Amino acid sequence: MPKAAPTLTPVALLPSLAPLLHEWLPRQRWFAGKGRPVTGFSLVSVTELLPGTLHLLVRAEQNGAAPEAGPGDVYQLLLGVRKVLPPPLAPALVGHATDGPLMGQTVYDALQDPQVAALLLERLRTPGRLGPLRFGCDADIPVPGGLAPRLLAAEQSNSSLVYGDTFILKVFRRIHFGVNPDLELPLVLARHGCARVPAPAAWIRTDRPQDATLAVLQPYLRDSEDGWQLALRALADRRGFTREAHALGRATAEVHTALADALPVVTLGRAQTELLAAAMHERLEAAAQAVPTLLPYVPGLRAAFDAVTRVAASRPAQRVHGDLHLGQTLRTGGGDWAVIDFEGEPARPLAERRRPQPPVRDVAGMLRSFDYAARTQLPWRPEWAESCRDAYCSGYAEAAGTDPRDEPELLRAYETDKAVYEVLYEARHRPDWLAVPMAAVRRLAQD
Numbered sequence: 001m002p003k004a005a006p007t008l009t010p011v012a013l014l015p016s017l018a019p020l021l022h023e024w025l026p027r028q029r030w031f032a033g034k035g036r037p038v039t040g041f042s043l044v045s046v047t048e049l050l051p052g053t054l055h056l057l058v059r060a061e062q063n064g065a066a067p068e069a070g071p072g073d074v075y076q077l078l079l080g081v082r083k084v085l086p087p088p089l090a091p092a093l094v095g096h097a098t099d100g101p102l103m104g105q106t107v108y109d110a111l112q113d114p115q116v117a118a119l120l121l122e123r124l125r126t127p128g129r130l131g132p133l134r135f136g137c138d139a140d141i142p143v144p145g146g147l148a149p150r151l152l153a154a155e156q157s158n159s160s161l162v163y164g165d166t167f168i169l170k171v172f173r174r175i176h177f178g179v180n181p182d183l184e185l186p187l188v189l190a191r192h193g194c195a196r197v198p199a200p201a202a203w204i205r206t207d208r209p210q211d212a213t214l215a216v217l218q219p220y221l222r223d224s225e226d227g228w229q230l231a232l233r234a235l236a237d238r239r240g241f242t243r244e245a246h247a248l249g250r251a252t253a254e255v256h257t258a259l260a261d262a263l264p265v266v267t268l269g270r271a272q273t274e275l276l277a278a279a280m281h282e283r284l285e286a287a288a289q290a291v292p293t294l295l296p297y298v299p300g301l302r303a304a305f306d307a308v309t310r311v312a313a314s315r316p317a318q319r320v321h322g323d324l325h326l327g328q329t330l331r332t333g334g335g336d337w338a339v340i341d342f343e344g345e346p347a348r349p350l351a352e353r354r355r356p357q358p359p360v361r362d363v364a365g366m367l368r369s370f371d372y373a374a375r376t377q378l379p380w381r382p383e384w385a386e387s388c389r390d391a392y393c394s395g396y397a398e399a400a401g402t403d404p405r406d407e408p409e410l411l412r413a414y415e416t417d418k419a420v421y422e423v424l425y426e427a428r429h430r431p432d433w434l435a436v437p438m439a440a441v442r443r444l445a446q447d
């Protein structure tokens with residue numbers, strides 16, 4: 001690593017990094033712009049986090065980026081720079097720099113380096129600043145030193161490090177400027193005494209070029225298993241899942257109640273409901289442009305959105321999870337359900353994700369998830385999903401005092417909206433899974 005600090009400016013570093021990132025970045029699971037060529041990079045910020053480790057915010061410029069994305073998505077990278085990469089770090093290789101101040105050096109993904117991961121936790125234990133980076137923590141949740149790190153191998157939208165089976169650090173990959181609900185809501189819920197959500201213990205934010213949340217450390221629920229794995233196991237063993245689904249419904253309702261108590265609840269009148277439906281129509285339009293297999297079903301799906309506006313009623317709207325599915329729930333060793341990942345749907349702008357919404361939006365997400373689980377097994381067992389969906393709604397109704405099934409138009413519209421989102425998501429990230437939401441699309445377009 002060159003010693004003179006001036007060489008680490010964004011402009012100077014770009015010739016070293018751009019050719020490597022061109023190859024490496026689009027191949028990462030969390031790269032959101034798949035299917036559109038990267039036309040260039042710019043370095044939004046560069047901080048020497050540790051000796052030999054650079055913290056970067058990198059903008060990937062792409063053709064055909066969504067208008068709200070501006071000039072291109074911004075990603076957070078921790079890059080290590082070494083002369084030679086030791087063999088255990090070979091999978092972390094980003095590339096060998098052939099130009100600029102890093103010429104002759106090997107660049108790698110430093111989150112895969114246990115030494116860097118350990119030092120990162122050390123840095124998180126004390127609040128303070130480093131260039132544009134701000135380290136914050138909750139003094140009531142002490143984080144011990146010396147916890148051994150391991151990088152989670154999960155298929156994720158972000159990257160997570162588990163420390164000593166005690167804490168988990170989620171490092172956001174695609175950075176959205178503004179208040180990130182994945183820190184905002186768990187902090188609010190923790191302060192409100194809601195034990196369903198692991199409370200943030202420490203976090204990293206930046207204030208340059210704008211405010212953004214970069215990472216969140218939370219207690220790791222060591223003996224937990226996620227709802228998706230549990231559901232798949234129940235299916236494989238030909239067992240029902242209704243008791244679990246019922247308890248999940250209760251847990252969702254408790255989180256909703258706590259959010260409604262802690263943050264504003266608004267009433268959606270007719271005009272706002274029409275806007276909601278219009279947004280769903282727009283998303284369908286955009287998804288069908290991107291994934292033409294959707295096109296034949298568009299008229300049928302539109303009917304679900306139109307139905308929302310025909311039912312005149314004032315509806316309460318509040319902050320919600322925004323991307324609730326079985327994979328966002330953890331059943332602890334004690335049998336309680338916890339809810340994680342309040343980021344919302346990563347593809348949507350932050351302002352939209354932070355808007356108050358009818359709580360059935362989350363219910364619809366979970367209902368879709370039971371359908372997803374049932375569809376992964378052969379023979380397909382629609383009655384398994386149906387019984388879970390019912391049990392989940394009953395559990396929700398018991399704890400919330402309102403039954404989501406009493407709003408069938410809205411529930412159906414949100415299920416349709418979610419299935420459309422899933423089609424786009426799968427087409428971009430897991431084309432082999434596209435048939436799963438497409439089956440729902442066919443059903444929802446016909447009903």
Ligand SMILES: Nc1ncnc2c1ncn2[C@@H]1O[C@H](COP(=O)(O)OP(=O)(O)O)[C@@H](O)[C@H]1O
Nearest residue numbers: 154156157158168198218219220221226340341
């Ligand atoms: N507090 C936690 N305790 C135990 N495991 C967790 C915790 N938070 C997250 N995980 C695990 O990490 C995975 C990814 O976390 P998540 O917040 O969903 O990240 P992403 O937004 O990248 O999908 C989850 O599926 C879960 O298995």
Ligand SMILES: O=P(O)(O)O[C@H]1O[C@H](CO)[C@@H](O[C@H]2O[C@H](CO)[C@@H](O)[C@H](O)[C@H]2O)[C@H](O)[C@H]1O
Nearest residue numbers: 156157323325326327345346368369372422425
């Ligand atoms: O967990 P993330 O925030 O990364 O959410 C994204 O990825 C999810 C898949 O990992 C995706 O969820 C879809 O697949 C799940 C099964 O893997 C299924 O349970 C969900 O119902 C389905 O929506 C999620 O939509 C996406 O935002």
